[in-house]
Amino acid sequence: MRILSFKPGHDGAIASIANEQLEFSLEAEKDSFPRYFAVTPNVLLSAFHLTPAFPDIVCISGWERGIHAMGRPLEAAHSGHDLSADLLRSIEAGYYGHDLSGCKVNTQNLFGKKTAYFTSTHERSHLLGAYGMSPFPQGQPCYALVWEGHVGSFYLIDENVKVHHLGQALEDPGTKYSFLFSVADPSFPEGKGYFRFGDAGKLMALAAFSDRTAPTDGEKQIIDFILSRRSIIRSTSKVELKDTYLFNAGVESNSFKSLAGKFSDAIFDRFYSFARQHLKEGFPLLISGGCGLNCEWNTKWLDSGLFQDVFVPPCANDSGSAIGTAVDAQLYFEGKAKISWSVYAGLDFVLDTNEAPGFKAEPLNYQEVADFIKADNVIAWVQGRYEIGPRALGNRSLLANPLNEQMLDRLNRIKQRESYRPIAPVCLEEDLVHFTGQTKPSPYMLFFHKLTTPALPAVTHVDNSARFQTVNDRENPPLRKLLTAFKQLTGYGVLCNTSLNFRGQGFINRLSDLVDYAKDVGLDGFVVGNTFFRKI
Helix, strand or coil: CEEEEEECCCCCEEEEEECCEEEEEEECCCCCCECCCCCCHHHHHHHHHHCCCCCCEEEEECEECCCCCCCCCHHHHCCCCCCHHHHCCEECCCCCCCCHHHCEEEEEEECCEEEEEEEECHHHHHHHHHHHHCCCCCCCCEEEEEECCCCEEEEEECCCCCEEEEEECCCCHHHHHHHHHHHHCCCCCCCCCCCCCCHHHHHHHHHCCCCCCCCCHHHHHHHHHHHHCCCHHHHCCHHHHCCCCCCCCCCCCHHHHHHHHHHHHHHHHHHHHHHHHHCCCCCCEEEECHHHHCHHHHHHHHHCCCCCCEECCCCCCHHHHHHHHHHHHHHHHHCCCCCECCCCCCCECECCCCCCCCEEEEECCHHHHHHHHHCCCCEEEECCECCCCCCCCCCEEEEECCCCCCHHHHHHHHHCCCCCCCCEEEEEHHHHHHHHCCCCCCCCCCCCEECCCCCCHHHCCCCCEECCEEECCCCCHHHHHHHHHHHHHHCCCEEEEEECECCCECECCEHHHHHHHHHHHCCCEEEECCEEEEEC
């Protein structure tokens, strides 16, 4: 059985599952389209090209008619109220709802052929995506946490894969988290209804500068105000905090940095308190939603002692919703809620030109490239299919020397982003313990680790943390070979790793764009497959 699944709205994606295996997940922003883009005709045609046979089932993840899910309050989704008027504003099954009562199953005429059609809610796409991709066997009860822009709830997925809503810990955790950034940022508009997707990642970086002491009265006033707001995008303007010290103070001001970490802790504490009170069976925890990209929070859950294990998919944000709805359809039609998958399930790199002016092509030699990086050259590294989710995991990456403290500034200049943003390390899986004392692999760059060595200054954040990706032979053999070669030269099997993309766009996925990018930002070289392009 082949299932083709679509995610509308921002972070648009198309995924295919056949015989319980993920064939591909194509994201609209990749191939240098704008970040958070909706599905485009070229993505649709690419999906059709990759699908070897007509799908048995076509799916659409539920959504709202717009960028944000502002059609109805969350509590209504878990009440017995008549929601028919709100559902008229929804795309198919809509945004909210944890059980199958809101799903729709029928047949559609697709290219003249009757095809099974399935839609379930956006909320369920997060739940079933995390469950289906997790390593825990079907029948193992799991707790689940969905925290994102609007949903902030815990669930139990029982042995029959029935989802039970355990309760809402906080409405709008993601948008409330981002709202704090808007208050301090003078460039953010003062009206209601504004939202920027990129602010959450910046706030996560700035939170590391906080001393994390108890909030002052002024800080507590701001925290309590933001956390108390209902439907904060629609209801609240930053102007309502105009009389506080934070208003337009600047996101790099000491006052904002101090509050950023305390605000982050306040949100986490809301969820932790709920979990400690209500999640007492020790089942594994599945984490999904955009807040699942907050590495500090993920690490706190892992260290909390409340759960046997913690799993966060690499596409925890909405880029994984097409996969989640496909898993939901597979469960509905076949009773199977697990899939096999690789994080490298995107498109192959497109060799759309034979020209790379300004660069000399030569066969890839891992030792030579490792020595090139050791000499403080920055390269792009392209292999195979692109990664699913927002993190560059060694197939569409910029790589550099982590032993040189100045490399952080150079990479941030190349990326055209703020100087306070950290650069992540990628390391040999077995070497993680030497840098952090930790042994649990982190293949998707979703957890923070405290470093136990000062030897990696380019990838050590201000709070002595780093967001490691670990690599083994099975997951990424080419990158492992390069890391091994670098270790032979330096004693350290670790490199700087950040995403290969134009500013504000998804991963670069064609050679013509890569050549332009390398010239624009001053890369010293790039590797595509088995060819090393060295700057002349």
